[in-house]
Amino acid sequence: MRQQPSARARAVRRRPFAVSAAIAGVAAAVITSVVLVAPPAQAQTDVDAAPPVASLAPLFEPVGLLAGSGVDLVAATTSHMITAATPPPPPPPPTHVCPTPDSEFIDSWGFARSGGRRHKGVDMMAPHGTPVYAPAAGNIRASNSSLGGLGFWLEGADGNTYFGSHLQSLSVREGWVEPGTPIGTVGSTGNAGGTPHLHFEVMLGGAGSVNPYPFVLDWCGGGAPAA
Ligand SMILES: [Zn+2]
Numbered sequence: 001m002r003q004q005p006s007a008r009a010r011a012v013r014r015r016p017f018a019v020s021a022a023i024a025g026v027a028a029a030v031i032t033s034v035v036l037v038a039p040p041a042q043a044q045t046d047v048d049a050a051p052p053v054a055s056l057a058p059l060f061e062p063v064g065l066l067a068g069s070g071v072d073l074v075a076a077t078t079s080h081m082i083t084a085a086t087p088p089p090p091p092p093p094p095t096h097v098c099p100t101p102d103s104e105f106i107d108s109w110g111f112a113r114s115g116g117r118r119h120k121g122v123d124m125m126a127p128h129g130t131p132v133y134a135p136a137a138g139n140i141r142a143s144n145s146s147l148g149g150l151g152f153w154l155e156g157a158d159g160n161t162y163f164g165s166h167l168q169s170l171s172v173r174e175g176w177v178e179p180g181t182p183i184g185t186v187g188s189t190g191n192a193g194g195t196p197h198l199h200f201e202v203m204l205g206g207a208g209s210v211n212p213y214p215f216v217l218d219w220c221g222g223g224a225p226a227a
Contacts, residue, residue, distance in 0.1 A: 095136065096135055096158075096215070096219050097133055097134075097136075098216065099162075099164060099216070100198050100220075101133075102126055103125055103126040103197070103198065105125060108122060109121075109122070109211035110211075114191075120201055121199045122199075122201075122212045122213050122216055123197045124186075124198040125196075126186045126196065127196055128186060128188065129168060130185060132182070132183055132185060132186060134172075134177035134181040136157065136158055137157040137158075137178050137179055138157045138158075138176070138177065139154070139174075139177075140152050140153065141155075141173070142170055146190065147165075147190050148163075148165030148166065149187070149188075149189025150167040150170055150189045151199075152167070159206065161202075161206045162200070163201040164199065164200050164201075165189075165190060165198075166197060167185060168188070169184050169185045169187070170184040200216065202215055
């Protein structure tokens with residue numbers, strides 16, 4: 001004969017119901033608080049007009065865990081949170097880069113040179129073999145002269161012309177390059193006097209040279225200009 005469950009057993013059996021009732025009570029309290037926070041008309045029908053995420057964020061999680069009736073609010077809140085968490089687009093790649101990142105340079109624009117000439121560029125001091133990079137996108141072509149030695153002209157896509165000289169080697173002698181394309185190495189060809197450096201010029205709009213110091217100072221991240 002089946003025994004009647006003891007009072008204790010009945011209590012144990014009832015416990016899940018009691019817990020459920022408690023949970024429902026908590027859920028109801030939470031939902032009530034949500035409804036109190038949110039204007040009823042918006043919370044029920046208008047997802048886009050739901051209150052700011054910040055006011056619901058601390059509440060929506062218990063509602064979702066405890067009560068099915070909170071799903072609509074959770075869905076609305078979650079969609080807003082995903083929108084808010086979308087990361088910003090990455091910054092565009094730089095249009096200009098430092099032609100010799102590991103160099104030192106000063107503003108030597110206009111300094112006297114042999115034959116009554118004036119210095120029309122910036123001298124970026126670096127050891128033989130230091131990489132030289134295309135400072136901008138454009139078409140490059142090799143240059144060779146007694147003064148400049150081995151060098152390059154770069155007809156920039158930005159409308160400016162760039163010139164570099166005294167190179168030890170030139171790996172790209174013609175064709176299209178992007179900002180940062182390795183094009184050669186620092187040397188002391190031409191009249192560099194045995195001191196390896198990149199002589200660098202900027203011709204705005206392809207016209208006469210302008211002082212390139214502010215440009216390289218910017219592109220080289222402030223760099224480490226020589227004292
Ligand atoms: Zn120079």
